[in-house]
Every structure is written in C-alpha cells, then in structure tokens.
Amino acid sequence: xxxxxxxxxxxxxxxxxxxxxxxxxxxxxxxxxxxxxxxxxxxxxxxxxxxxxxxxxxxxxxxxxxxxxxxxxxxxxxxxxxxxxxxxxxxxxxxxxxxxxxxxxxxxxxxxxxxxxxxxxxxxxxxxxxxxxxxxxxxxxxxxxxxxxxxxxxxxxxxxxxxxxxxxxxxxxxxxxxxxxxxxxxxxxxxxxxxxxxxxxxxxxxxxxxxxxxxxxxxxxxxxxxxxxxxxxxxxxxxxxxxxxxxxxxxxxxxxxxxxxxxxxxxxxxxxxxxxxxxxxxxxxxxxxxxxxxxxxxxxxxxxxxxxxxxxxxxxxxxxxxxxxxxxxxxxxxxxxxxxxxxxxxxxxxxxxxxxxxxxxxxxxxxxxxxxxxxxxxxxxxxxxxxxxxxxxxxxxxxxxx
Numbered sequence: 001x002x003x004x005x006x007x008x009x010x011x012x013x014x015x016x017x018x019x020x021x022x023x024x025x026x027x028x029x030x031x032x033x034x035x036x037x038x039x040x041x042x043x044x045x046x047x048x049x050x051x052x053x054x055x056x057x058x059x060x061x062x063x064x065x066x067x068x069x070x071x072x073x074x075x076x077x078x079x080x081x082x083x084x085x086x087x088x089x090x091x092x093x094x095x096x097x098x099x100x101x102x103x104x105x106x107x108x109x110x111x112x113x114x115x116x117x118x119x120x121x122x123x124x125x126x127x128x129x130x131x132x133x134x135x136x137x138x139x140x141x142x143x144x145x146x147x148x149x150x151x152x153x154x155x156x157x158x159x160x161x162x163x164x165x166x167x168x169x170x171x172x173x174x175x176x177x178x179x180x181x182x183x184x185x186x187x188x189x190x191x192x193x194x195x196x197x198x199x200x201x202x203x204x205x206x207x208x209x210x211x212x213x214x215x216x217x218x219x220x221x222x223x224x225x226x227x228x229x230x231x232x233x234x235x236x237x238x239x240x241x242x243x244x245x246x247x248x249x250x251x252x253x254x255x256x257x258x259x260x261x262x263x264x265x266x267x268x269x270x271x272x273x274x275x276x277x278x279x280x281x282x283x284x285x286x287x288x289x290x291x292x293x294x295x296x297x298x299x300x301x302x303x304x305x306x307x308x309x310x311x312x313x314x315x316x317x318x319x320x321x322x323x324x325x326x327x328x329x330x331x332x333x334x335x336x337x338x339x340x341x342x343x344x345x346x347x348x349x350x351x352x353x354x355x356x357x358x359x360x361x362x363x364x365x366x367x368x369x370x371x372x373x374x375x376x377x378x379x380x381x382x383x384x385x386x387x388x389x390x391x392x393x394x395x396x397x398x399x400x401x402x
Contacts, residue, residue, distance in 0.1 A: 003355050003364050005316035006196045010359040015252035022248035037247040042207070044254055049181045049209055051189075053216035056207045056242035057223045060166040060192025063206040064092035066240065067188035068134060070208075070218040071160040073098050077133040080120070081164070082112040083324040083344040085138040088192075089164050090325050093136065100334065102326055104341040108284055110140050110297070113343075114149035121157050134160045137186075139168035141320070141353075142198070142294035143285065144182045147173050151185060161186030166206075169199040170261040171292035182292075183209055188219070193250055198264070198292050199257050201246040263358035264293040267365055271296055271354065274369035279376045281350075295320055296356040302376055303352045309375035310354075315368055318353040 026037060042054040057063050073079055075097030081089055083102045093100040103120050106113040117135070124132065135154055137145035147163075154161050165171070165183035169191060172179045183189025191197075193205035208219050221227060226237030253260075268291070272282055281299035285291055297320060300306055310317045324344040326336035339345065354368055 001314070003315045003360075003368060004357070005318055005353070005355050007357045007359045008195055008200075011200075011253070011357075012202075014256060015249070018252045019248055022251070023245065026244050026248060032244050033241055035244050037244040037251070038242055041242075041247040041251045041254070044251060045207065046209065048254060048257070049184055049189075051184050051209045052211045052213070054207050054209050055216055055219045055223065056205065056247065057219075058206060058240035058242065059204040060190060060194065060206040061088040061092050061095075062223070062238065062240040063166075063190035063192070063208045064089065064136065064162065064164060065095045066219050066222045066238065067162045067190055067208045067210075067215075068093065068096050068098070068136075069222060070215050071134060071162060071187050073133045073160075076131060078131045079134045079136055080112075080117065080132075080159075081136040081325075082138050082140070083326045083341045084110060084140060084321065084347055085164065085325065086166075086321065087325065087328060087330060088166070089136060089138055090328075090331060098133065100325070100331070102334070102336065102341060104343045105140075105347065106146070107343050107346075109143055109146070109286060109289075110347055111143065111145040112137050112150070114146050114153060117150065118153055121153065125157070132157065132159060134162055136162050136164050138164040138166075139171055139182045141283070141297050142168050142171050142292035143283070144168060144171050144173040144289050144291075146286075146289075147182075147185045148175060148288075163189040165189045166192035166194075167197070167294040168292050169197060169294075170257055172290040174288040179290075184211075187212060188215060193246065198261060198294050199250065199253055202249045203243075203246055205242050205246045205250065207242075260358040261292050264356060265291075267356060267358075267360055268293045268296055270362065270365045271369060274366065275372060278373055280372070293356055295353045297351050297353050298372070299347065299350040300352065300376060301350060303350050306372055306375040307352055310368070310371050313367075313371050315371055316355060319351060320353050321351075322348055324348050 042056055046054040073096045077098035078101050079093045079098045080101045082105055084105050090100045103112055103117045137150050139145055163183050163186040168182035171182040188208050188210040191207045193201040210216050222237045223240045226233040226235035228234045325331050
C-alpha cells in the first residue's frame with residue numbers, strides 16, 4: 001500500500017460536510033466573487049494570526065507581488081531574498097519591475113543567513129546607497145527565518161520586510177517578549193493556499209497580512225483592478241481575487257489547522273527519534289523558533305539512493321529544491337554563476353523531503369524511517385566542533401501571548 005507524501009483525500013473527508021453546507025449558501029446567493037464567505041475567512045484568519053488585516057488574493061505569488069508594490073517596490077528597485085526557494089519568490093519580485101538579489105542561506109536552518117545579509121548590505125552601501133528597497137525572507141519548509149536579526153538589519157539599512165510565509169501557516173517565533181506567528185513581523189506577510197499547504201484550498205488562493213491600514217487599502221485596490229468605486233479606478237491594478245468557494249474551504253480547514261500542525265510536530269518528533277544517529281542531517285529548531293513542518297527535509301550525501309529505496313517501497317518523497325534560483329534558466333539575467341551560493345547548492349544536492357501530513361499513522365512513520373535507515377549506514381553525524389545531536393522538537397508554543 002502506498003504511503004502518500006501529502007494526503008488531500010483524507011483531509012477533504014474531514015471538512016466535506018461543512019463545506020457542502022456552505023456551498024448550498026453560496027449557490028443560493030450566487031455570490032462567487034467576494035461576498036460573506038471571503039469576508040468571514042479574512043476576519044477569521046486575521047484573528048488566528050493576531051493581525052489587523054488579511055487581504056485575500058488569487059495566489060501566493062500575487063500576495064508577494066502586490067505587497068511589494070504596496071510598499072513602493074518597482075522598476076529600479078533591488079529586493080533581497082534567498083536562492084533556496086520556489087521560483088515564485090523571484091518571479092513576484094521581477095513582476096514588479098525590480099531586481100532580485102540573492103544572499104546565501106544558513107547551513108543549519110536553510111533560511112537566509114543574517115550574517116551574510118549584513119555583509120552584503122555593508123558592501124552594497126559602500127558601492128551605492130540607492131535602489132535597495134526590501135528584504136523578502138522565506139520561511140523555508142515551515143521554519144521561520146531569524147526575524148529578530150533580520151528586523152534589526154532592515155531598520156539599520158532602511159529596508160521594508162515582506163515575509164514569504166507561503167510554507168509557514170502557523171509557524172511561530174519569539175520576538176523577545178512573546179510568541180508570534182510567521183508573517184506578522186514585517187510590513188506584510190504573504191501566504192499561499194495551494195492545496196498541498198498546511199492551510200490549503202481546493203484550488204489556488206493567497207493572502208497578504210498586515211497591521212498597516214494604508215498598506216492593506218493599497219493591496220485591496222491593487223487586487224481588484226485598482227478600483228476605488230464600481231467604475232472608478234485609481235491605478236492599473238490586477239485581477240487577483242479569492243473566490244467564495246475557496247474561502248469556504250479555507251474556513252473549514254482553518255478550524256483544524258492547530259490540530260493538524262500539532263500532529264505534524266508529533267510526526268517530526270517521531271522521525272527524529274527513529275532517525276537520530278544515522279548518517280543524516282535532520283531538521284533543527286533553534287531556540288525561539290517553532291516550525292509548522294510543512295516539509296520534513298532531511299539531508300544526506302546518499303540522497304538519491306535513499307530516494308530510490310523509498311520509491312521502491314511505494315513511499316512517496318520529494319526534493320525541495322533541486323535547482324537553486326541562481327542556477328534557474330529564468331534567472332540567468334541576474335548574472336550569477338555556479339558556486340556563488342555554495343550552501344544553497346549543497347542543500348539542493350542533498351535534501352530529501354519525507355512524507356509529512358497530519359493523516360500519517362504512527363505505523364507509516366515507522367515504515368518510512370525503517371526504509372531510510374535501511375538505505376544508509378548508521379553512524380553519528382560529525383560536524384566541525386564535534387558530535388552534535390539534532391534537538392528534540394519543542395512543545396508547540398502558545399497560540400498567542402507569552
């Protein structure tokens with residue numbers, strides 16, 4: 001029997017009854033664009049995140065693009081992000097007319113390295129003070145980036161932060177005073193509701209979230225043809241609106257997101273217990289960060305052998321991502337070369353994503369781990385500085401507050 005990488009069938013079975021009730025209301029009103037379902041989802045997701053505004057849009061890429069446009073990014077701007085992300089992050093920057101600039105990742109977290117970011121900005125400021133506009137940190141695999149350090153750097157250099165939280169629904173970080181959700185520290189945070197996400201629709205969808213009233217109004221206008229009244233348009237906007245059917249699905253799934261994320265963390269802890277000591281690098285959670293475990297990404301020099309062993313046992317798995325942005329054909333105009341970002345390239349060559357979804361059984365998790373262990377020679381991982389254990393998955397932080 002196949003072990004699925006993502007199990008949308010089981011997820012849909014949990015919410016089908018509620019969604020079908022909501023669909024009856026939608027069809028009676030024939031309110032397919034906007035309307036009470038979209039408004040209710042925006043309010044409920046805002047309450048969950050603890051932000052003033054959620055502006056739903058057509059997809060996660062549009063969320064990033066419209067948020068960047070709203071903070072003033074455009075032709076001639078430079079926006080810094082990481083090479084290790086899906087192409088959509090760079091595409092959203094390019095679609096504003098700006099240039100994506102890449103900074104390598106931290107080898108432990110796989111997120112943008114604050115030290116490399118500062119080094120780049122210091123050197124860049126010496127060459128030219130103009131053009132730098134924003135940073136787009138990516139919360140890769142569901143682990144928040146080092147937002148406290150990134151915020152300090154952004155304030156020092158006068159940059160706006162637009163968070164790519166498209167893999168981080170419910171991920172948390174501690175800001176020094178309290179736990180906060182990924183996507184809530186920058187000028188805006190951006191989410192994708194692609195079906196396979198921790199919070200996914202039955203099609204495409206996305207949202208930009210913010211506490212800034214003016215920024216929210218700007219994104220609302222841009223998502224709807226620049227509209228300020230029915231036939232008055234202040235700007236050349238876009239057609240990027242969440243439909244009512246997707247909002248109904250997202251409302252039903254949002255109710256279950258805390259439980260689903262809790263189960264993901266249980267699975268991650270089981271993987272760690274079973275795989276610790278093997279010749280693998282396992283995901284870590286530095287102090288003050290709590291992953292939503294969108295993916296459980298291991299690393300191994302024997303990645304391809306492990307992958308083939310899993311597939312031979314009918315266990316689905318994935319690679320995220322085999323080609324970093326700077327080596328993508330679409331990004332050749334950025335002028336980067338192989339070895340420019342060695343940490344990202346090592347990750348691309350060694351990363352393997354194991355099955356991770358809240359409907360995995362304990363028996364299935366053990367079966368996956370046994371297949372991985374059978375494919376690698378079991379021995380401790382030696383890092384520079386000696387033996388290092390992958391820390392246990394910490395308890396889920398409070399939903400809000402201290």
